[in-house]
Amino acid sequence: MPSTVSDNDNVVTLVDVAVDVERVSVLRGLDLTIAAGESIGVVGANGSGKSTLLRVLATLLPLAGGYGRVLGAELGTDECFAVRPGIALVGHAPALYPRLTLGENLRFLARLTGRRERAADEALEAVGLARAVDRRAEVCSQGMLRRAELARVLLSQPRLLLLDEAHAGLDKASISLVEAVVERVRDGAGASVVVSHDQPRLRGVADRLVEISGGQALLAGEEVPA
């Protein structure tokens, strides 16, 4: 780590980070710090690199340059394996087994993470899916799957929540659930990074907004440096 950088107890520290995807530069010169208990909103044009940033924070992409630390683990090192259980990435596609019921999916996760199976049913109840516990994931609507993903977050109690397209296709009740889940993570001294094209709603869950533009993370509304 460069001596000029102090990452203290930050959940995320990215310094001058560069990321290439398929040999194309997507992020470059990106600096970002996120403290425990903080929730940040990420905005930006289509293709600007928001999902790529989430995958970096999930420790899933190699850096082409710069330095990064997530939950104390230095990106690009084996330290990342130990912190992954503390990270929940809710991406475009649901991380659920399609042939299993919602209950089976969540109970499986409960067993994997050493929690009571009852906690899985409680998490599904908390997101309004109590009556869909025995429904296979493959026949659930997109909104139901999104709620099931939020139940997954409640169950796993992550220290870093990464929510992509947080408000896409959700009704009012589901949007309130997004806010409740982010609050729950904050209550546990975790941090959230929420990507959304819905800036007014994003302001409701985020302490500050950053915009991905020109590969960098800027305060939303800032000009891209020349």
Ligand SMILES: Nc1ncnc2c1ncn2[C@@H]1O[C@H](COP(=O)(O)OP(=O)(O)OP(=O)(O)O)[C@@H](O)[C@H]1O
């Ligand atoms: N697997 C991939 N192969 C090739 N290029 C990719 C891949 N994943 C992302 N990219 C490229 O990286 C850039 C950033 O993509 P990313 O999905 O991070 O953008 P985004 O800001 O999340 O976009 P959107 O708002 O449309 O979801 C895009 O130019 C995209 O074409």
